[in-house]
Amino acid sequence: MPYQRRPSVEIIKFERVGLQYSTGQTVFYELSYSFFAGTFYFLTGPSGVGKTSLLKLIYRGFKVSEGKISVFGRDVDSLSASELPSFRQRMGLVFQDCRLIDHLSVLDNVALALKITGTDTRRSRTYATELLHWVGLGDHLDNLPLQLSDGQKQRVAIARAVITRPLLLLADEPTGNLDAHSAHRLMSLFEELNKMGTSIVLATHNQALVSAFPYIELSLHQGQIQAKPPLQNRHPRDYY
Amino acid sequence: MTITKKSFIQQFPLNQDVGKTYLSWTVGLLSVIMVFILTGFFSFYDPYTDLTSEPSFTIEIPFLSENPDHSSVLVERVLVFLKTVPALKKIEVVEKDDLLKLLEPWVNNQSNLADLNLPVFIDITVDNSIPLDAKLLTHQLRQISAGIHVEPYGRWKSMAKIHHRTFQVLALGCVGLILSIMMMLVSLVTKTFLMSYRSIVDILRLMGAKNAFIARQFQTQAFTGCLKGSFAGLILGLIMVYGLSILPQIIGLPILFEPLLRFNLLPFFLFLPFVTAFVSTLVSRITVSRLLYSLEQ
Numbered sequence: 001m002p003y004q005r006r007p008s009v010e011i012i013k014f015e016r017v018g019l020q021y022s023t024g025q026t027v028f029y030e031l032s033y034s035f036f037a038g039t040f041y042f043l044t045g046p047s048g049v050g051k052t053s054l055l056k057l058i059y060r061g062f063k064v065s066e067g068k069i070s071v072f073g074r075d076v077d078s079l080s081a082s083e084l085p086s087f088r089q090r091m092g093l094v095f096q097d098c099r100l101i102d103h104l105s106v107l108d109n110v111a112l113a114l115k116i117t118g119t120d121t122r123r124s125r126t127y128a129t130e131l132l133h134w135v136g137l138g139d140h141l142d143n144l145p146l147q148l149s150d151g152q153k154q155r156v157a158i159a160r161a162v163i164t165r166p167l168l169l170l171a172d173e174p175t176g177n178l179d180a181h182s183a184h185r186l187m188s189l190f191e192e193l194n195k196m197g198t199s200i201v202l203a204t205h206n207q208a209l210v211s212a213f214p215y216i217e218l219s220l221h222q223g224q225i226q227a228k229p230p231l232q233n234r235h236p237r238d239y240y
Numbered sequence: 241m242t243i244t245k246k247s248f249i250q251q252f253p254l255n256q257d258v259g260k261t262y263l264s265w266t267v268g269l270l271s272v273i274m275v276f277i278l279t280g281f282f283s284f285y286d287p288y289t290d291l292t293s294e295p296s297f298t299i300e301i302p303f304l305s306e307n308p309d310h311s312s313v314l315v316e317r318v319l320v321f322l323k324t325v326p327a328l329k330k331i332e333v334v335e336k337d338d339l340l341k342l343l344e345p346w347v348n349n350q351s352n353l354a355d356l357n358l359p360v361f362i363d364i365t366v367d368n369s370i371p372l373d374a375k376l377l378t379h380q381l382r383q384i385s386a387g388i389h390v391e392p393y394g395r396w397k398s399m400a401k402i403h404h405r406t407f408q409v410l411a412l413g414c415v416g417l418i419l420s421i422m423m424m425l426v427s428l429v430t431k432t433f434l435m436s437y438r439s440i441v442d443i444l445r446l447m448g449a450k451n452a453f454i455a456r457q458f459q460t461q462a463f464t465g466c467l468k469g470s471f472a473g474l475i476l477g478l479i480m481v482y483g484l485s486i487l488p489q490i491i492g493l494p495i496l497f498e499p500l501l502r503f504n505l506l507p508f509f510l511f512l513p514f515v516t517a518f519v520s521t522l523v524s525r526i527t528v529s530r531l532l533y534s535l536e537q
Binding site for chain 2: 059061081082084085086087088089090093099101103104108111112113115116117121124160
């Protein structure tokens with residue numbers, strides 16, 4: 001049955017998940033947690049606690065050592081090689097290092113994401129142009145990523161991640177290299193996306209950023225998730 | 241900037257990669273070798289077809305140095321006799337000029353050629369439908385003159401057949417070897433491309449690109465690179481073969497090498513670059529798919 005976006009629907013479900021690196025280090029043990037559709041989550045914890053690993057488990061960058069992860073109602077580990085691309089097309093990924101393609105223009109970096117889903121080049125570029133204007137990069141369409149600042153690169157990466165209207169957005173330390181003002185601008189973009197129905201899991205070790213926004217904080221500690229409800233009366237201006 | 245003016249998005253910067261040029265040049269060189277082998281193959285094939293048509297013999301009437309006039313009488317008698325044999329379909333006296341032409345390359349002083357006392361050769365072709373007793377024919381001819389020698393072509397034909405088969409197998413083997421080298425080359429270049437742009441491959445996979453999407457640009461590069469290289473090699477090879485065939489006439493050497501370049505073979509040769517390009521595309525696709533599959537595990 002196709003997945004439908006409803007607030008009470010579990011979009012990601014961890015069931016007694018264990019992850020052990022090939023070095024023998026255990027990252028998660030018996031981890032169980034459910035993420036709901038349309039919700040904004042902060043994933044926090046100090047560096048090395050397993051935030052990136054948890055995100056990788058969701059988009060199957062890693063395979064679980066034990067237990068089961070369901071995303072969009074499908075057991076991630078049971079996905080075949082041919083099913084994996086369409087599975088990943090339903091989610092957007094944003095990384096701290098942006099991972100833009102250096103020889104492509106800003107416009108083509110974003111348009112490529114649509115082209116992968118089968119949209120023709122012309123339409124892909126049209127949509128990408130609109131989106132880049134929305135993220136404030138309308139004047140940089142033909143620039144190469146190397147000609148952009150870190151904040152601008154992150155905005156391109158976000159535009160690339162959301163152009164396909166994904167159900168789920170996974171962002172790994174997207175504000176890691178940014179100053180407070182740029183970080184807030186990116187957070188505004190994420191909030192806009194969330195309002196449009198996209199579920200967001202944003203990994204960060206920036207506690208000040210988390211404290212400034214009224215969203216669920218999932219703190220990783222000793223391989224387990226501790227959920228903290230959002231504090232009331234928070235406002236982004238408290239952050240910067 | 242004109243980056244966005246292109247009608248397509250090249251996710252891999254293969255056009256700027258020297259590997260593409262290297263592939264075209266190597267395929268071109270291999271195509272030249274393939275043209276040489278195939279031209280040799282076709283040149284050898286045609287004379288053999290003539291040889292295998294019908295059984296034939298050559299009757300050699302030695303030159304009688306003590307009585308030259310008697311030689312021509314002897315030839316007349318042999319011819320009269322041969323006309324009475326019903327199994328003979330064709331009787332043809334080899335002209336002295338033709339013999340001299342055959343000897344030309346091997347004689348240094350051309351003026352001595354005319355003074356040579358040559359035997360007379362009569363080629364006879366046997367009608368397949370009427371049985372001929374070759375031994376009896378030889379016996380009857382030797383009754384006319386003891387020095388007459390009958391040379392059956394059967395032995396030469398069987399030898400020619402063996403040589404022909406050997407050459408055929410070797411030629412096809414060489415063509416197969418060249419195609420294998422081309423396939424290995426395309427596979428190697430594709431793997432090198434793929435590993436060079438591993439970071440882009442990883443990004444595309446995370447964006448949900450299918451293997452076919454990632455492979456497409458490598459396939460296109462393999463196709464165009466091999467098609468260009470193969471066409472260039474074909475044209476160069478044909479020019480070289482033609483040059484070699486007319487060179488002896490230009491510099492006045494005897495014709496020892498005469499490749500048969502005929503227009504009816506042209507479609508076959510023109511087809512070769514497309515076959516090469518198609519095979520390269522397949523190899524490229526398989527290489528990318530296998531490598532991506534192994535990365536996925």
